[in-house]
Amino acid sequence: MLSASVEVRVRYEETDKMGIVYHANYFTWFEIARIELLDAMGCPYLSLEEDGLYLPVLSCKADFRSPAHFDDRLRVVVKIEDSPLVRIRAGYEVFREEQLLATGETTHAFLSAEGKVVRPPEKFLEKAGEFEKRGQAPVVE
Amino acid sequence: MLSASVEVRVRYEETDKMGIVYHANYFTWFEIARIELLDAMGCPYLSLEEDGLYLPVLSCKADFRSPAHFDDRLRVVVKIEDSPLVRIRAGYEVFREEQLLATGETTHAFLSAEGKVVRPPEKFLEKAGEFEKRGQAPVVE
């Protein structure tokens, strides 16, 4: 399993007149967590795009249990549980301290610059493999 | 069934560096279609809030088949197929001309100003009933 987490502080801009975070913004937070996971793997998203690969969102969903509010400091956890094949599925959890506010999922595929679905690049698979091993037996730093 | 549709023209702000619409923006378009449906029913969302009722999003999802681009003129169709009980489920389709670009779903519940889940108000149920009848036997205008 690949996993990472990131801190997000709720921006005023992300709230709506109901006084809570507008639901679509959770998907931007999921994006931030994915970017962090790719960084942690040693395979930053920007370097994938520099190699002519894109990782668009094919589907996404979220379930909201409790609203997030302005200035909340949230923790967004991302997990990729299955081996990344052509379709990659990432799960998300949004916490305020110990409280689970929302869960979500996105699916992705690697796309070439020409817009064709391609297999995950070797670099990505290799880094994913190394990252998983590190996760199981963490290196002392 | 309750149904409405709305035209959306893609804003530059809604695109991202992939050259396509950022996925989270579809949920804003779904919102626009919901607002239009409530208008068409004769039960504008603003009037619900004035009555102290809110209709937050409990869950949402979208599946993306083909990307939308800047300046596209899209048609967003919303349908509520089930009788609205405590939980209301709305389905969405996004078209560019005849091409289906994306589908989606949101679920909602009526919330009181105190944040308690309540049954749909009489006004809403009545207007929904009338709207469905009009849909089945459209009035000649």
Added chain:
Amino acid sequence: MLSASVEVRVRYEETDKMGIVYHANYFTWFEIARIELLDAMGCPYLSLEEDGLYLPVLSCKADFRSPAHFDDRLRVVVKIEDSPLVRIRAGYEVFREEQLLATGETTHAFLSAEGKVVRPPEKFLEKAGEFEKRGQAPVVE
């Protein structure tokens, strides 16, 4: 003078917890009005980009007199008063019925795909000239 106007209906997503429209969203409305002006001139922005030209924002400002609210139907007026030289300046007014809610200004320059500032293309200047003449002596349609 080049001028156009566009209707905007305030989206729930554009509001914030103060119950009013978040200020940054006015700049997106200004964009919509600019796009409309280029359309009305017969020189759509998309066609400029297809010719390898971009019209980025060099500076922008807005003054807010009265807040806009969810579901308001606003009229956004854009005017280019000076002859478009290398730097193009557009002014904006946002109205709710007769009430002026906000004014603004953006400046732009044409940029080549290589990121160099270039003079406005002939097509643009020609269309601007024709549009101004039409404005002064409107064609009966």
Added chain:
Amino acid sequence: MLSASVEVRVRYEETDKMGIVYHANYFTWFEIARIELLDAMGCPYLSLEEDGLYLPVLSCKADFRSPAHFDDRLRVVVKIEDSPLVRIRAGYEVFREEQLLATGETTHAFLSAEGKVVRPPEKFLEKAGEFEKRGQAPVVE
């Protein structure tokens, strides 16, 4: 002078099809810097709202020198140079490492819950005074 700075990492969602950050997003970053300054002063914005005070944006502007890109780590510096009277003016600078990408300004006034302009509250003025003194003769911690 009151001053603070904050790190911002550019989100994919903040880019547009020109491959750069959409200009309106700088105003959200300015907001983040303001919030940070109020925190640093010991007068968090949320506590002001809890006291029934709002600090809406009366005007805003930005000048863009060089574009920001996805994944850039930016430093946003905010400064309030004048003594805060009824109208409060904040200046901003956005840096990528040593390069100044953009400057900006916002003006604000304190508003009561009834929407009336009021003088800055004592708490705010006191904290501002203490913060300025600390700035001139920093306390060893």
